[in-house]
Amino acid sequence: MALSTSSNFAKPDDAFRAVVEAHRGLSDAQSVDLDAALVLILANHIGDLDVLREAIALARRRMVDASQQQQQQQ
Amino acid sequence: MVQQSKTQFGYRRHPDQDRIGADAAQYPVVVVGAGPVGLSLAIDLAQRGLPVLLLDDADRIGEGSRAICFSKRSLEFWDRLGVGGRMVDKGVVWSVGKIFHGASQLFQFDLLPEQGHKRPAFINLQQFHAEAYLVDRVQELPAIDLRWRNKVIGLEQRHDLVVLTIETPDGPYRIRAAYVVACDGARSSLRQMVGAEFAGKVFEDQFLIADVKMTAEFPTERWFWFDPPFHAGRSALLHKQPDDIWRIDLQLHPDADPAIEKLPENVRPRIARMLGHEKFEFEWISLYKFQCRRMDRFIHGRVIFAGDAAHQVSPFGARGANSGLEDAENLAWKLDRVLRKTSPEALLESYHAERSGAADENIRESTRSTDFMAPGSRQEARLRKAVLSLAKETEFGKRMINGGRLSVPSIYDSPLSTADCDAWRGGPRPGASMPDAPLAAPAGDPTFLTEAFIKAGTRFTLLEFGNGGAVDRPDGVGVIRIGGNDGFSDSAGLAGARYDAEPGTAYLLRPDGYVAARFRHPTRSVLETALARAAGHN
Numbered sequence: 001m002a003l004s005t006s007s008n009f010a011k012p013d014d015a016f017r018a019v020v021e022a023h024r025g026l027s028d029a030q031s032v033d034l035d036a037a038l039v040l041i042l043a044n045h046i047g048d049l050d051v052l053r054e055a056i057a058l059a060r061r062r063m064v065d066a067s068q069q070q071q072q073q074q
Numbered sequence: 075m076v077q078q079s080k081t082q083f084g085y086r087r088h089p090d091q092d093r094i095g096a097d098a099a100q101y102p103v104v105v106v107g108a109g110p111v112g113l114s115l116a117i118d119l120a121q122r123g124l125p126v127l128l129l130d131d132a133d134r135i136g137e138g139s140r141a142i143c144f145s146k147r148s149l150e151f152w153d154r155l156g157v158g159g160r161m162v163d164k165g166v167v168w169s170v171g172k173i174f175h176g177a178s179q180l181f182q183f184d185l186l187p188e189q190g191h192k193r194p195a196f197i198n199l200q201q202f203h204a205e206a207y208l209v210d211r212v213q214e215l216p217a218i219d220l221r222w223r224n225k226v227i228g229l230e231q232r233h234d235l236v237v238l239t240i241e242t243p244d245g246p247y248r249i250r251a252a253y254v255v256a257c258d259g260a261r262s263s264l265r266q267m268v269g270a271e272f273a274g275k276v277f278e279d280q281f282l283i284a285d286v287k288m289t290a291e292f293p294t295e296r297w298f299w300f301d302p303p304f305h306a307g308r309s310a311l312l313h314k315q316p317d318d319i320w321r322i323d324l325q326l327h328p329d330a331d332p333a334i335e336k337l338p339e340n341v342r343p344r345i346a347r348m349l350g351h352e353k354f355e356f357e358w359i360s361l362y363k364f365q366c367r368r369m370d371r372f373i374h375g376r377v378i379f380a381g382d383a384a385h386q387v388s389p390f391g392a393r394g395a396n397s398g399l400e401d402a403e404n405l406a407w408k409l410d411r412v413l414r415k416t417s418p419e420a421l422l423e424s425y426h427a428e429r430s431g432a433a434d435e436n437i438r439e440s441t442r443s444t445d446f447m448a449p450g451s452r453q454e455a456r457l458r459k460a461v462l463s464l465a466k467e468t469e470f471g472k473r474m475i476n477g478g479r480l481s482v483p484s485i486y487d488s489p490l491s492t493a494d495c496d497a498w499r500g501g502p503r504p505g506a507s508m509p510d511a512p513l514a515a516p517a518g519d520p521t522f523l524t525e526a527f528i529k530a531g532t533r534f535t536l537l538e539f540g541n542g543g544a545v546d547r548p549d550g551v552g553v554i555r556i557g558g559n560d561g562f563s564d565s566a567g568l569a570g571a572r573y574d575a576e577p578g579t580a581y582l583l584r585p586d587g588y589v590a591a592r593f594r595h596p597t598r599s600v601l602e603t604a605l606a607r608a609a610g611h612n
Contacts, residue, residue, distance in 0.1 A: 033456055033459065033460065036453075036460040037460040037463065039457075040457065040460050040461060040464060040470075040471075040474070041464065041468075044468075044474075
């Protein structure tokens with residue numbers, strides 16, 4: 001596994017707040033645009049397609065989980 | 075609008091048409107379709123000494139410019155066919171492209187930033203000019219029998235030959251062929267005759283392609299716009315051709331009505347907005363929905379498919395005609411060897427392996443370009459918007475913009491290649507095409523490696539970097555020696571650098587100029603093994 005999922009920030013709350021606050025005052029549409037730019041900037045910084053693919057797979061698992069939950073509730 | 079019908083050819087009755095039943099004439103190779111691919115293939119085969127029958131259902135060179143960008147690799151192939159000089163003399167040489175977003179330039183790129191190549195990265199040349207020069211060359215070669223208005227209407231595969239039924243103005247006749255090569259384009263009727271599928275992806279967006287005639291001071295560069303002021307929300311391309319003709323591509327809305335959009339009175343205002351004036355005439359207007367698709371198998375028994383008949387791509391990237399020409403150069407030497415029985419029939423299978431792999435690469439690249447121009451979802455559009463805006467400030471954003479990735483030869487993952495066993499820091503690896511480099515002949519005349527390859531016979535050739543002693547090379551293999559007492563001199567050092575050469579380094583080149591194997595200090599025995607593999611004896 002090339003993707004690091006251990007905690008890399010000394011103060012994880014600061015990192016989370018930084019991302020949250022980046023969206024402050026933005027409309028939903030602007031927020032989506034911000035996220036798109038941010039994803040591309042960070043992806044380029046990582047510069048490793050295998051890591052990127054693992055990150056995408058990890059993120060997408062949430063979508064699968066969410067849709068399964070929805071089905072179970074129905 | 076001036077309709078282009080540049081050259082008209084006459085139908086002539088041939089004595090073969092009087093031979094019926096078992097008396098039907100037989101040819102080693104019949105090439106169907108006298109477009110750039112069929113013509114080039116026929117010339118290559120004829121230069122290798124094979125008689126070729128070349129059939130075309132029309133009697134003239136087609137309308138419109140169609141393909142316009144011919145790559146360095148295609149020009150090097152055409153040099154081997156004796157027509158490269160004419161193409162380059164007539165063509166517009168270019169290597170710089172610019173990408174605009176709105177009214178401002180985002181960046182520019184140079185496709186051939188280094189010196190020391192005989193041929194430029196690209197020329198722009200109307201397809202009908204290229205075809206006319208190829209037809210002229212065909213007419214110099216008695217081994218090619220080119221028959222116009224000969225339309226294949228029937229195909230029957232037998233155990234060891236193919237029987238073709240050909241319709242002519244004088245009625246049908248039959249011929250027999252050991253091999254048939256179908257170069258009959260995207261709507262290939264031979265493909266239907268063998269019952270092959272042609273599956274892939276159709277893009278919803280429509281593109282209007284117009285060639286206009288005007289005298290203009292735009293530089294000879296490829297200009298591509300995302301969301302230009304003259305064509306809001308869509309993309310546009312401007313590119314120069316010879317004879318004061320300019321190619322313009324405009325992306326249209328998916329719902330645009332082709333019949334209405336195509337009318338000159340509707341096209342004119344769009345282009346006037348783009349150019350900022352109305353002093354132009356239309357040469358050709360066409361409307362396309364692009365498709366990316368390929369045949370599953372390029373070889374069906376004794377019928378082999380090449381060019382658009384076998385694979386189709388969207389035009390952004392100049393991967394249509396150029397990949398068809400790469401098919402032709404890949405197939406010609408293999409077919410020649412199989413027909414002479416110097417290689418087993420299995421060698422042809424490597425044509426499918428190498429060129430279907432290249433088709434997949436071309437389809438992937440041109441699909442990505444077309445998707446970037448016409449995003450398929452709102453989120454895809456947002457990501458593209460992010461790339462375009464990041465490109466203003468960052469290098470990575472510029473590199474991520476996809477306004478067409480222009481054709482470069484594929485590197486074959488090929489059964490004909492011998493894997494490296496020595497250490498290399500650079501140079502073309504087995505399966506890659508040979509890079510050019512400037513040389514001086516032993517007498518001192520300047521030349522190029524690609525020219526030396528032609529002089530060495532366009533066959534299996536050993537490119538040796540001299541170490542004083544000659545390599546003991548297998549029989550029938552040509553040689554290009556660089557350095558030593560009697561070799562070419564590499565005074566600029568570019569050949570040595572481009573091939574990561576040390577004294578004793580040798581590359582075994584295939585007859586199509588691709589690397590089959592390379593060694594630091596080859597012996598005759600390793601060369602013979604590599605040669606046998608490259609010739610399909612496996």
